[in-house]
Amino acid sequence: MPGDAAELVFDEATKQYAGRSNAAVDHLSLTVPAGEICVLVGPSGGGKTTALKLVNRLIELTSGDIRIDGTSVRDQDVVQLRRGIGYVIQQVGLFPHMTVEANIGTVPRLYDRSKEWIRNRSRELLELVGLDSSYARRYPAQLSGGERQRVGLARALAADPPLMLMDEPFGPIDPIVRARLQDEFLRLQREVRKTVVFVTHDMDEAIKVGDRIAILRRGGRLAQYDTPAAILEQPADAFVADFVGADRALKALALHTLAELELRPAADGPRVPRSTTLRDALALTIEEHADTIAVTDEDGRVLGSLTKDDLLR
Amino acid sequence: MSFLVGAGPVIPNFGKGSACERSNGWFCTDWLHAHWGDTLQPALVQHLWLSAVAVGIGFAIAFVLALVGFRRRPFDAGIGALADFLYTIPSLALFQLLVPFTGLTVTTVEIALVSYTLLVLYRNMVEGLRGVPADVLEAARGMGMTRAQTFRRVELPLALPAILAGLRIATVSTISVATVAAFVIPKGLGEPIFIALDQNLFKTEILAAGGLAVALALAADGLLVLGQRAATPWSRA
Numbered sequence: 001m002p003g004d005a006a007e008l009v010f011d012e013a014t015k016q017y018a019g020r021s022n023a024a025v026d027h028l029s030l031t032v033p034a035g036e037i038c039v040l041v042g043p044s045g046g047g048k049t050t051a052l053k054l055v056n057r058l059i060e061l062t063s064g065d066i067r068i069d070g071t072s073v074r075d076q077d078v079v080q081l082r083r084g085i086g087y088v089i090q091q092v093g094l095f096p097h098m099t100v101e102a103n104i105g106t107v108p109r110l111y112d113r114s115k116e117w118i119r120n121r122s123r124e125l126l127e128l129v130g131l132d133s134s135y136a137r138r139y140p141a142q143l144s145g146g147e148r149q150r151v152g153l154a155r156a157l158a159a160d161p162p163l164m165l166m167d168e169p170f171g172p173i174d175p176i177v178r179a180r181l182q183d184e185f186l187r188l189q190r191e192v193r194k195t196v197v198f199v200t201h202d203m204d205e206a207i208k209v210g211d212r213i214a215i216l217r218r219g220g221r222l223a224q225y226d227t228p229a230a231i232l233e234q235p236a237d238a239f240v241a242d243f244v245g246a247d248r249a250l251k252a253l254a255l256h257t258l259a260e261l262e263l264r265p266a267a268d269g270p271r272v273p274r275s276t277t278l279r280d281a282l283a284l285t286i287e288e289h290a291d292t293i294a295v296t297d298e299d300g301r302v303l304g305s306l307t308k309d310d311l312l313r
Numbered sequence: 314m315s316f317l318v319g320a321g322p323v324i325p326n327f328g329k330g331s332a333c334e335r336s337n338g339w340f341c342t343d344w345l346h347a348h349w350g351d352t353l354q355p356a357l358v359q360h361l362w363l364s365a366v367a368v369g370i371g372f373a374i375a376f377v378l379a380l381v382g383f384r385r386r387p388f389d390a391g392i393g394a395l396a397d398f399l400y401t402i403p404s405l406a407l408f409q410l411l412v413p414f415t416g417l418t419v420t421t422v423e424i425a426l427v428s429y430t431l432l433v434l435y436r437n438m439v440e441g442l443r444g445v446p447a448d449v450l451e452a453a454r455g456m457g458m459t460r461a462q463t464f465r466r467v468e469l470p471l472a473l474p475a476i477l478a479g480l481r482i483a484t485v486s487t488i489s490v491a492t493v494a495a496f497v498i499p500k501g502l503g504e505p506i507f508i509a510l511d512q513n514l515f516k517t518e519i520l521a522a523g524g525l526a527v528a529l530a531l532a533a534d535g536l537l538v539l540g541q542r543a544a545t546p547w548s549r550a
Contacts, residue, residue: 056455058451058454058455079457079458079459080457081457082454082455082456082457083456083457084457087452087455087456089448089451089452089455090448091446091448092448092452093446093448093449093450093451093452093453093455094449094452095449095452095453095466095467095471096449096471096547097467097470097471097473097545097547097548098547099547106456106458107456107457110456110457110458110462139546139547141547155456165455
């Protein structure tokens with residue numbers, strides 16, 4: 001079975017459907033370094049999902065190439081290729097007639113792993129995605145939407161694939177559960193360090209989740225590929241600036257925490273832990289009508305203070 | 314001997330037994346006791362066999378047809394129309410049509426019974442297979458299942474509730490239609506009913522044989538329900 005993380009390269013990857021004037025994905029070239037999360041974001045019709053499916057060949061390339069650790073997807077047996085890539089989709093697609101354990105064991109079973117092995121692996125993965133091992137015997141119909149997404153993620157990780165494709169994995173979930181799933185996904189990613197291609201239409205999610213963001217415009221052309229901070233601070237053109245939103249300065253604040261700033265001497269004000277983002281801290285000063293906040297460490301000891309202007313600089 | 318004329322011709326099943334039998338009462342338990350072994354039980358066993366063979370063969374044929382029709386729409390339309398057509402032929406007419414070719418034989422009966430099972434079995438199989446959600450199929454494909462693995466591990470098990478629902482309907486209706494087989498061969502629960510119809514409508518025999526046919530249908534349906542529950546524990550989750 002696979003393992004580790006792989007580098008993913010799109011090399012002039014193009015998908016042109018017969019009879020259409022515009023390409024779905026147009027000469028897309030970008031490199032996702034091993035172990036990083038690349039978010040594909042853009043308006044509908046931007047070819048995000050098409051680009052994703054070109055990787056596991058649910059859609060075949062018209063021209064150009066896609067390489068995983070240097071090997072072209074075209075040169076691999078399609079079934080073997082897919083077994084080596086974790087795949088998570090918006091509707092999850094759990095098998096309703098299989099228990100959670102059997103669902104998680106899908107790909108290992110294709111690799112002829114023993115029942116024993118699959119049982120142990122599914123317990124391990126349930127724990128990793130934050131579910132009790134008693135979930136192993138349940139059927140998908142007995143799970144909530146958020147729980148299904150977690151099982152879907154566990155299933156995609158079961159064979160330890162070096163590459164994960166995630167197509168709006170937290171799409172239909174309510175905002176609170178969604179934020180928690182995002183946090184847990186990031187925690188999990190710090191543990192497993194997979195190369196991930198993550199499709200979303202939500203810029204906030206892209207900023208939160210992505211190590212790098214690829215913004216696609218209509219016709220499947222790459223508008224900008226960069227880190228979240230670079231995209232927010234230096235959008236490549238009017239389309240990107242517009243897509244990122246008028247509040248991009250605010251969004252940029254969410255990328256930094258108080259711990260990154262130089263503190264003034266201790267002063268009075270609402271107490272805020274240093275792990276807070278600048279955006280949340282600013283919101284607090286507005287809510288509390290405070291000009292100064294007291295920054296604390298994780299144990300609540302005051303380390304120093306910051307003014308509202310410090311946050312905005 | 315005027316009372317003999319009034320009683321009609323002497324016949325084996327009734328007319329010379331208890332008072333209940335002589336007066337053709339609604340239900341004579343003594344007749345039931347006397348003729349269970351020589352009439353009802355053999356008819357019940359034959360009926361069970363006729364029905365089971367018909368449903369078994371019908372299921373096998375429908376399954377093969379469904380494998381073709383499920384992926385290829387044009388075939389589906391053709392097979393469906395043929396099964397529809399077979400289903401609409403009245404059973405007596407179908408027997409009449411078949412007798413010149415296959416004679417007064419079990420084969421004639423089975424061909425007719427099988428024809429009637431095809432429509433409901435085929436339609437349920439195809440609907441069940443087509444009813445598998447698109448996201449489930451995409452997940453199966455995306456995880457690297459071959460087409461055969463997808464069919465065996467995903468599509469077929471998910472179609473099972475619909476397939477078994479079809480099997481239940483086919484079984485019950487076959488057990489019911491199989492009584493008409495007695496027009497062609499002296500077998501099954503239709504046979505004692507025909508004899509009793511011939512004999513001044515001997516009520517006990519009609520009710521007993523008819524009742525057995527109903528009981529057989531209910532029992533078969535009940536067993537299939539139990540089988541369905543055991544085979545698809547997830548559908549109650």
